[in-house]
Amino acid sequence: MRFGNIVLICILLFIFSCSSKQEKTESKSLKKEKKQTVQKVESRKPDSYQKQSESKAETEEERSQNNCDEYFKKRFPKDSVKALIIDQIISRNSDSLSPSNLKFLKALKTQEKDLAFKHALNPVFRLNEDELGIVFYPQYKRTETSLISLSKEPELIEKHDTIDSETLFFMNEMRFHPQILDSIYADQEKPQIYYYTPNRMDSARIKDLGKFYGECQYYYEYSIQDSLLDSHDSLLIASSLKLKLEFEGDSKVDSLIAESFNESCLDCPSSEYLLKSFARLKGVDNLYFSYADTFPINDELETPARALIYVQENEFIYLWYSEVDLFGCSCL
Numbered sequence: 456m457r458f459g460n461i462v463l464i465c466i467l468l469f470i471f472s473c474s475s476k477q478e479k480t481e482s483k484s485l486k487k488e489k490k491q492t493v494q495k496v497e498s499r500k501p502d503s504y505q506k507q508s509e510s511k512a513e514t515e516e517e518r519s520q521n522n523c524d525e526y527f528k529k530r531f532p533k534d535s536v537k538a539l540i541i542d543q544i545i546s547r548n549s550d551s552l553s554p555s556n557l558k559f560l561k562a563l564k565t566q567e568k569d570l571a572f573k574h575a576l577n578p579v580f581r582l583n584e585d586e587l588g589i590v591f592y593p594q595y596k597r598t599e600t601s602l603i604s605l606s607k608e609p610e611l612i613e614k615h616d617t618i619d620s621e622t623l624f625f626m627n628e629m630r631f632h633p634q635i636l637d638s639i640y641a642d643q644e645k646p647q648i649y650y651y652t653p654n655r656m657d658s659a660r661i662k663d664l665g666k667f668y669g670e671c672q673y674y675y676e677y678s679i680q681d682s683l684l685d686s687h688d689s690l691l692i693a694s695s696l697k698l699k700l701e702f703e704g705d706s707k708v709d710s711l712i713a714e715s716f717n718e719s720c721l722d723c724p725s726s727e728y729l730l731k732s733f734a735r736l737k738g739v740d741n742l743y744f745s746y747a748d749t750f751p752i753n754d755e756l757e758t759p760a761r762a763l764i765y766v767q768e769n770e771f772i773y774l775w776y777s778e779v780d781l782f783g784c785s786c787l
Contacts, residue, residue, distance in 0.1 A: 523720035530773055537774055538564045540765060544739055552738035553699045559736075562696070563763075563775060570607055572648055572661050572677045572695065578761035578777040579650055579679070579690040580753050586629060588662075588678040589648070589693055590779055608675050611635050612666055631665035631678065648693045650679070651744070653733040654702050659684060671783030689750045691733065692761055699737040700744070708732045708743055708766055715771075723784035726756040732764070741766040742774070757782040 532540075541560050545552070552560070562575035571577060571591045581587040593606035604610065615635050636645055645660045662678040679690075709731050716728035729747040736742040743764045749755040760778035764771050 519719075523717070526717050526720050529770070531776065532772055534564075537772070540772070541774065544742065544765070548739050555696050556699055556736055556738050559694065559696050559698055568605065571675070572646055572693075575694055575696055576763065576775055577648075577693045578779075579693050580748075580759060580779055581690065581751065582753055582779070582781075584752065586676070586678070587681050587684075587690065588676045590674050590676050591777065592674055608664060611664065612675075627667075627669040629665050629667045629676065631663040633663045635664045636661065645680075646695075648679070648695060649697050650690050650693045651698070651700065651734065652688045652690060653746075656698070656700065657684075657688075669783070671786035672780055674779060686751075689748070691746045691748070692744060700734040701737050702734045704732040705735075705743060708745075708764065708771070711766065711769065711771060712745075712764070723780070723787060724757040724782050726758045726760055726778070729756065730760060730762055730764075747778075753779075753781075 541564060545557065545560055549557075559575050566574040566576065572589055577589040577591065579588065580590045582590070593604055593609050595602040595604055595606075597603075612632055612635070615632050615638075616630075640646070645662065647658050647660050649656055649658050660680045662680045665676050665678065667674050667676065679693075684690075712730050713728045718725075718728075726747040730745040731747070732743040732745045734744045736744070743766065745762045745764055747756060747758075747760045749759070753759040758778040758780055760776065762773050762777070763775040765774050
């Protein structure tokens with residue numbers, strides 16, 4: 456009887472031992488499976504997070520691009536929009552505008568169709584001691600196959616320049632062509648323009664047409680006969696019309712321009728935020744002429760500029776804007 460009990464106890468101990476061992480094995484297996492599952496989940500997380508991060512970055516980039524598009528659209532509206540605004544200005548101020556100022560506003564809508572010095576508004580710069588004039592870039596129209604010049608100056612220079620312009624392109628110098636205006640105005644005086652400083656208006660004659668050839672920049676220029684000019688004058692703008700201006704700046708307008716300037720939307724340096732108003736078109740309360748410049752020579756700012764600014768309800772647009780790229784953005 457005792458022997459049978461001993462045998463029974465041994466059998467029970469054996470069964471218990473096997474069961475315990477199986478539980479430990481199953482427990483280890485479950486832990487291993489759980490660990491593998493966790494590892495699989497963890498291994499999937501970076502891809503998921505990366506996709507979310509990329510998607511978020513794309514959304515932020517698109518939002519930033521949309522904001523910049525809207526930024527430029529507000530400051531530099533299309534020509535058709537500017538034309539409508541000019542018509543509204545004329546309609547609202549018809550009783551207070553002088554005939555020359557009325558003609559000026561109408562001419563702003565189509566001024567690229569003639570020689571630059573005949574335009575209603577031009578920027579004047581002194582880029583070095585021997586170079587004072589109307590500085591501009593020709594206007595072009597893009598087609599599917601080419602660029603068509605809307606300005607007449609490129610054709611004039613090409614017609615009269617007997618030296619291959621490509622050999623001069625990297626010379627970084629202004630090349631004038633006196634024979635162009637000499638032939639056009641052979642039997643008469645060269646054309647007169649009206650120029651405007653921060654405090655007065657006067658007149659001068661156009662001298663020659665030239666082009667600056669450089670590795671990273673180029674521009675066209677009508678030089679001005681400056682022998683009779685006051686050496687202390689800071690010439691800012693020129694017009695074929697005798698405009699009536701109120702020579703007064705507005706610090707609120709200047710602050711509005713500076714505070715709304717968004718450098719993050721620009722690929723190249725700009726001096727736009729330094730624009731200072733110096734005159735208002737007589738007959739219109741909120742139409743200002745402005746400039747960003749250093750005098751007596753414009754050799755400090757990377758993009759000296761001139762602008763005509765229309766201000767309304769703490770917002771503004773450029774009805775006209777012109778700057779010279781002295782930084783050389785085309786090389787970036």
